Amino acid sequence: MLGFLLRRLGIALCVAVTVSLISFSLLHLSGDLATAIGGPEASSEQIEQIRVQYGLDKPLATQYVNWLGDVLRLDLGNSFFFQESVYNLIASRLPITLSLGAMALVVALVVAIPLGVLAAVKRDTWIDRLALSIAVLGQAMPSFWFALMLIVLFAVTLHWLPVSGNATWAHFVMPAIALGYYATPAIMRLTRAGMLDVLASDYIRTARAKGLRPGRVLFKHALRNALIPVVAVAAVEFGFMLGGSVVIETVFSLQGIGQLAWDAIARNDFPVVQAVVLLIALIYIVLTLLADLLNAVLDPRIRVR
Amino acid sequence: MSTPATLAINDYLPPPSGLGRRLRHCFGHRGFALGAGLLLLIIIGAVCAPLLAPHDPYAQDVMQRMKPPVWMAKGTWQYPLGTDKLGRDYLSRLLFGARISLFIGLAAAVISGLIGTVLGLLAGYFGGKVDALISYLITTRLAMPVVMVALASASLMGGSLNVVIVLLGCLLWDRFAVVVRAAVQQIRDAEYVAAAQALGCTTPRILFSEILPNLVGALIVVATLEMAHAILLESALSFLGVGVQPPTPSWGLMIAEGKPYMFFSPWVIAIPGVALMLLVLAINLLGDGIRDLILPDGRN
Amino acid sequence: MALLHVENLRVDIPLEGGTLHAVRGLDFVVERGEMLCIVGESGCGKSLTSLALMGLLPRKAQRTATRLSLDGIDLQGQSERQMCDLRGNRLAMIFQEPMTSLNPAYSIGDQLAEVVRQHKKLSRGQAWERAGQMLEKVGISNPAERLQQYPHQLSGGLRQRVVIAMALMCEPDLIIADEPTTALDVTIQAQILRLLRSIQREFGTAVIFITHDLGVVARIADQVAVMYAGEIVEAAPAAELFENPQHPYTRGLLASIPIPGRTQPGQPLGSIPGLVPSLVGVQPGCAFRNRCSQAVDICAQPVAEREVERHRVRCVFAELHQQAPLRAKGGGR
Numbered sequence: 028m029l030g031f032l033l034r035r036l037g038i039a040l041c042v043a044v045t046v047s048l049i050s051f052s053l054l055h056l057s058g059d060l061a062t063a064i065g066g067p068e069a070s071s072e073q074i075e076q077i078r079v080q081y082g083l084d085k086p087l088a089t090q091y092v093n094w095l096g097d098v099l100r101l102d103l104g105n106s107f108f109f110q111e112s113v114y115n116l117i118a119s120r121l122p123i124t125l126s127l128g129a130m131a132l133v134v135a136l137v138v139a140i141p142l143g144v145l146a147a148v149k150r151d152t153w154i155d156r157l158a159l160s161i162a163v164l165g166q167a168m169p170s171f172w173f174a175l176m177l178i179v180l181f182a183v184t185l186h187w188l189p190v191s192g193n194a195t196w197a198h199f200v201m202p203a204i205a206l207g208y209y210a211t212p213a214i215m216r217l218t219r220a221g222m223l224d225v226l227a228s229d230y231i232r233t234a235r236a237k238g239l240r241p242g243r244v245l246f247k248h249a250l251r252n253a254l255i256p257v258v259a260v261a262a263v264e265f266g267f268m269l270g271g272s273v274v275i276e277t278v279f280s281l282q283g284i285g286q287l288a289w290d291a292i293a294r295n296d297f298p299v300v301q302a303v304v305l306l307i308a309l310i311y312i313v314l315t316l317l318a319d320l321l322n323a324v325l326d327p328r329i330r331v332r
Numbered sequence: 333m334s335t336p337a338t339l340a341i342n343d344y345l346p347p348p349s350g351l352g353r354r355l356r357h358c359f360g361h362r363g364f365a366l367g368a369g370l371l372l373l374i375i376i377g378a379v380c381a382p383l384l385a386p387h388d389p390y391a392q393d394v395m396q397r398m399k400p401p402v403w404m405a406k407g408t409w410q411y412p413l414g415t416d417k418l419g420r421d422y423l424s425r426l427l428f429g430a431r432i433s434l435f436i437g438l439a440a441a442v443i444s445g446l447i448g449t450v451l452g453l454l455a456g457y458f459g460g461k462v463d464a465l466i467s468y469l470i471t472t473r474l475a476m477p478v479v480m481v482a483l484a485s486a487s488l489m490g491g492s493l494n495v496v497i498v499l500l501g502c503l504l505w506d507r508f509a510v511v512v513r514a515a516v517q518q519i520r521d522a523e524y525v526a527a528a529q530a531l532g533c534t535t536p537r538i539l540f541s542e543i544l545p546n547l548v549g550a551l552i553v554v555a556t557l558e559m560a561h562a563i564l565l566e567s568a569l570s571f572l573g574v575g576v577q578p579p580t581p582s583w584g585l586m587i588a589e590g591k592p593y594m595f596f597s598p599w600v601i602a603i604p605g606v607a608l609m610l611l612v613l614a615i616n617l618l619g620d621g622i623r624d625l626i627l628p629d630g631r632n
Numbered sequence: 633m634a635l636l637h638v639e640n641l642r643v644d645i646p647l648e649g650g651t652l653h654a655v656r657g658l659d660f661v662v663e664r665g666e667m668l669c670i671v672g673e674s675g676c677g678k679s680l681t682s683l684a685l686m687g688l689l690p691r692k693a694q695r696t697a698t699r700l701s702l703d704g705i706d707l708q709g710q711s712e713r714q715m716c717d718l719r720g721n722r723l724a725m726i727f728q729e730p731m732t733s734l735n736p737a738y739s740i741g742d743q744l745a746e747v748v749r750q751h752k753k754l755s756r757g758q759a760w761e762r763a764g765q766m767l768e769k770v771g772i773s774n775p776a777e778r779l780q781q782y783p784h785q786l787s788g789g790l791r792q793r794v795v796i797a798m799a800l801m802c803e804p805d806l807i808i809a810d811e812p813t814t815a816l817d818v819t820i821q822a823q824i825l826r827l828l829r830s831i832q833r834e835f836g837t838a839v840i841f842i843t844h845d846l847g848v849v850a851r852i853a854d855q856v857a858v859m860y861a862g863e864i865v866e867a868a869p870a871a872e873l874f875e876n877p878q879h880p881y882t883r884g885l886l887a888s889i890p891i892p893g894r895t896q897p898g899q900p901l902g903s904i905p906g907l908v909p910s911l912v913g914v915q916p917g918c919a920f921r922n923r924c925s926q927a928v929d930i931c932a933q934p935v936a937e938r939e940v941e942r943h944r945v946r947c948v949f950a951e952l953h954q955q956a957p958l959r960a961k962g963g964g965r
Contacts, residue, residue: 038471045472050481163363163620167560167613169567172587172605179598229732235688236727237747237798238720241712251737270477274568288480289572292487300484307477327782328736 035319039312044095046308051091051301081107098305104298108291113302117284121306124276124283127206128268130199134207135214136261142211143218144250147226158219162212170271174205174278191280202279206272210264217260221253228252255325262318266311364621370614378430386412387421389428389581394419401599413603416589422600425581426607432582433563433611436497440562441555443501448508449551453539455509456516466509473506482565486574496575500562511554515547549626556619560612567608583608635805635838636662636685639699643680643862645692650912654680654693656862662806662855665836667829669849669870671885672859675908678842681859682808685840686725687715703805721751724799728811730792734783740767740794741779747801766797769834771827789820793827800831807832808840813848825852846889850874855942858882861919862911868943878945880924918947 061078062069069077078084082093097104103113146158181201182190192198225231226249234248235241272285280286284303291299323329377384396419399411413422455466482499489495519525520543528542567584569575576582578589583604590600643655655677662668672678684695687707700707702723710718719725727733735743744763748754754762760779767775770793783791792812799807809828813821829852832839843849849856849870857867858881866879877883887902906923909915918935921927930948937946 038468042468042472042475045468046475049472049476050484163613163616164609166616167609169564169571169584169587169605169608169612171568171571172601172608175587175591175594175601176598176605179594179601183595183598229727229729230735232688233727233733233795233798234735236686236719236725238716238718238750239746240716240750243750248735248737252735255737266475271479273477273480273483274572277572285480289483292480292484292574295488300480304477304480304484307480308475311475311477326737327739328784 032320035316039316042312043305043309047095047098047301047305048091050304050308051094052087055087055090094301098302103302106291106296106299108294108296109299113298116287116299117302117306120282120284120287123281124269124272124285127199127202127272127276127281127283128265130203131207131268132210132261132265134203135210135264138207139211139214140218140254140257143215144222144245144253146215146219147222147253148245150223155219158215162215165208165212168208170205170209171274171278173208174201174275177201177205178278191278198279198281202275202281205278206268206275209271210261210268213264214257214260217257218253221256222249225249225253251325255322258321258325259315259318262314262321263311266307266314269310270307361621361625363617364625367614367617367619367621370610371618374430374611374614375434377427378434381424381427381431385421385424385427386410387424389420389424390579392418392420398593398597398600400597401603404599414599416586416600417593422586422603425586426583426604429581429583429586429604429607430611432493432576432580433566433608436493436500436566436576437559437563437615439497440500440504440566441559443497444503444505444558444562445508445551445555447502448505448554449512449544449547451505452509452512453516453543456513457520457535457539457543459517459520463513466513470506470509470513473503476503478503479565479568482569483572483574486569491569491574491577493576493580496566496569500565504558504561504565507554507558508551511550512547515550516543519543519546549622553619553623553626556615556622560615560619563608563612563615633704634661635664635666635703636840637699637701638685639697641681641684641697641700642695643677643684643689644694644696645690646694647912653911653913653915654862655684656911656915658859658864660857660864660867662838662840664805664838665832666854667832667839667841667852668855668857669841669843669853670857670859671843671846671849673844673908676859677862677911678859679810682725682810682840682842685808686719686723687712688719688725717751720747720804721802722804723806723808724802724804726792726795726799726807726809726812729815730788730795731815733795734791736783738782739779740781740783740786744779744794744798744801747798751802762801763797766800767794769800769831770794770797771823772797788816789824792816792820792824796824796827796831800835800837803835804837806838806840808842810842811844812841814843814845821848828852846885858885861908861915863919863946864944865920865947866943866945872943876943878943878950879920879947880926880949881920884923 061074061081061083082090085093094104101114103117105112106116109116142158142161146155149155178190178201181188188200189195189198231244231249234244239248269285272283273288274285275281276283276285277289284306288300288303290296291303393415396411396415397417399408399415399419400406401414401422402409402412404414411421411423413426415421416425451466451469455463482503485499486495489499525538525542528538533542566575566582567587570582570584571588573588576585578585586604587601590597590604594601638658638660641655641658642653645652645654658681660668670678670681680689680693683689684693685700685707687695687710689695695708697708702718705718705722707715707718734740741760741763744766745756745759748759748762749756764775764779767778772778772790772793778786778790778794783794786794796812799809812828813824816824825848828839828841831837841848841852853870855867856870856873857864858873858879859865860881866873866877866882868876873882874886877886881904884902884904888904890901904923909919909922916934917932918924918927921931924931926949928948935946935948937944938950939945
């Protein structure tokens with residue numbers, strides 16, 4: 028178990044470094060940073076000055092190694108635009124994005140799991156078809172558009188919720204729904220498929236033959252097994268949500284790292300973009316690792332050998 | 333007397349042959365029929381946009397700004413879906429916008445399909461170190477936040493149709509690779525592959541003439557998924573202003589341009605949004621339908 | 633009074649091409665402490681019969697019977713909740729697949745204790761203690777340790793012992809065992825059979841043992857019922873059935889198993905040509921007639937059942953020792 032863990036951690040670290048390398052090269056190959064920072068009016072001397080000032084005159088490999096060395100010392104450099112250390116910027120914004128992601132995940136799970144279970148139990152009835160239709164429709168909606176429609180309905184027309192900002196928990200309701208709905212169809216389909224599999228299994232028949240009440244059969248014996256794969260997917264979806272938060276936070280003006288990334292992208296604030304991409308990749312990797320561990324906790328076949 | 337043999341034979345009859353009957357079989361699947369019909373309508377609208385559009389999608393008319401669509405109180409049939417802030421006809425822009433979405437979806441799916449299929453084929457067929465390396469690439473790709481990387485790159489390169497297509501093509505190949513890799517691993521040991529090897533066929537020949545044809549079904553299904561994904565991502569990029577640039581009529585861009593007016597005229601963002609949703613819905617239904625029809629075991 | 637009375641039990645499954653009459657009017661009784669073996673090939677309706685008794689038929693299948701009573705309780709009149717109180721408590725079931733009939737997510741002790749906790753007022757500790765005792769009864773050594781283990785850690789034979797212990801937890805009046813040894817190794821099979829037999833004697837439990845294997849029947853049965861195409865074609869006390877088989881199908885089955893001392897080495901075993909008829913739609917007459925060498929025209933008419941003492945046969949050629957009083961029955965509509 029320990030060996031397995033160490034191996035997974037090793038791979039995770041390698042993946043994180045590779046992601047940073049890829050995003051580093053992608054950003055550097057995409058255009059000339061110095062020109063981008065200097066703006067259209069800058070003279071060639073000024074651009075040259077910027078190049079030296081930010082260390083952009085050195086070869087790419089040197090720049091990357093320097094950057095990576097700094098990162099390992101938790102020195103993420105200074106923002107070009109905000110005149111603050113990237114570390115502080117991220118530290119102040121991350122809690123907002125994490126709580127948004129957590130709320131979105133809760134929304135997704137609370138909608139998707141009961142719906143998936145219901146669809147499986149009431150297979151081939153109108154409930155099942157309704158749940159599948161919701162899933163198909165949900166997958167087809169662009170998240171930013173869904174967010175805007177939520178604003179029109181709940182903030183503008185009904186005045187139930189504030190339009191944007193992050194002052195109170197009420198500010199998080201719409202962003203969480205907009206971010207969470209995207210993961211709902213996948214989790215719902217998975218829950219439904221898992222439940223259908225499990226409900227047809229021999230051990231469910233055994234549980235019924237024991238005289239257990241239908242509710243107990245469903246919740247103790249069926250759901251537990253059907254949810255094991257859902258856990259892994261939920262962790263992965265949480266990672267995707269953090270990545271997708273850039274769009275939702277922009278729409279709702281939530282001051283999280285998504286919004287930070289977008290501001291940085293718009294102003295060519297390269298160190299910030301680089302750090303956020305690395306951070307999200309790292310979180311995703313840790314999440315998949317956690318998912319594996321959680322699977323082992325839930326599934327005795329993995330835990331006890 | 334009736335024996336179980338006759339019963340079983342009826343159960344295992346092959347799907348009806350002949351193009352007409354096969355089509356009827358396909359359209360018996362409700363999702364497939366709905367998706368295919370809807371997609372066909374949108375494609376016709378896009379292809380025949382110059383004929384169907386009542387106005388020039390770029391023609392501005394300051395006197396006719398923000399006209400509501402026909403079903404609203406002040407709507408007229410002159411502008412069935414109203415006009416935008418520059419007085420351009422919304423229906424015409426919508427029709428031409430369908431071209432952008434379809435083209436980007438198709439092109440991104442083709443590029444990512446090529447990348448993913450090649451990687452998946454290599455990983456599945458050769459296994460060992462090649463597989464380890466490519467699996468590592470897939471893991472890495474999955475760990476990258478697509479939206480953020482796409483945003484940053486598009487922003488630096490300057491948004492345009494070509495940039496968006498290349499970017500999405502380079503970012504969305506993971507599912508192709510995963511599916512192809514798994515499928516090839518299954519097929520690799522099949523007897524006809526062994527037979528081809530025994531006959532001395534070259535590896536590329538085996539890959540492309542023995543293995544690839546068996547993956548066509550799965551590839552089509554993944555392609556529809558990724559096409560839908562690419563269309564949604566393009567709309568998000570354009571919405572944030574780093575995708576397709578104005579005045580091109582991209583649906584995501586139309587939503588962005590309508591955003592300042594959404595509080596008083598919600599229809600300006602509702603119309604392009606519904607169009608996007610219908611297009612993606614049609615593609616997804618079609619993909620699900622194809623999966624059900626060609627892989628009956630994979631149902632549910 | 634007998635423990636279980638079954639009269640005219642039918643299971644119908646509506647299909648697109650017509651109704652499948654999977655079980656077509658079964659009559660049998662099970663006395664307390666008696667082992668009834670139901671024998672038949674796959675698809676003859678024996679598993680559906682067991683599920684019908686438990687009230688666990690698939691949703692589409694419909695059960696009807698003129699009488700279905702366990703110890704005087706009318707099983708057809710019970711609500712779903714009342715059936716839950718009977719299942720696992722008064723009548724229990726052992727399934728065919730030990731590898732998959734235990735829930736992989738819970739420990740053995742948890743799954744055993746759950747049964748008594750459902751039906752009796754026992755604390756968790758008491759329930760686990762009882763679970764340990766039962767594991768010992770079914771011949772599992774160091775039960776305390778086994779209780780903590782999960783199904784995947786046990787071999788098939790051990791799992792089947794656990795399933796038997798589970799059925800015994802509430803000391804039911806009747807256990808239905810559906811091919812409990814089919815999935816096991818031959819040596820393990822023998823152990824499990826011996827175990828079932830000894831437990832049945834010790835607890836005085838009635839057992840309905842469902843199998844396709846006449847060899848198994850010969851070792852354990854008190855009573856035997858031979859099923860073919862959803863009907864009981866012959867039923868008798870075990871010794872009588874093996875001594876004096878009357879129905880051509882029973883004889884065919886007996887000829888197809890080797891009997892030590894009677895079957896000559898090298899002599900080919902018997903086989904029954906042909907296929908089981910479709911049970912969709914109405915099936916008049918003897919269902920076996922298309923495979924029967926003795927079949928005559930009259931076999932296409934409904935066949936009455938003859939009964940002498942506890943030997944019953946549904947065949948026009950049956951010759952029972954006593955002159956059988958004909959009991960007219962609408963054999964197999």
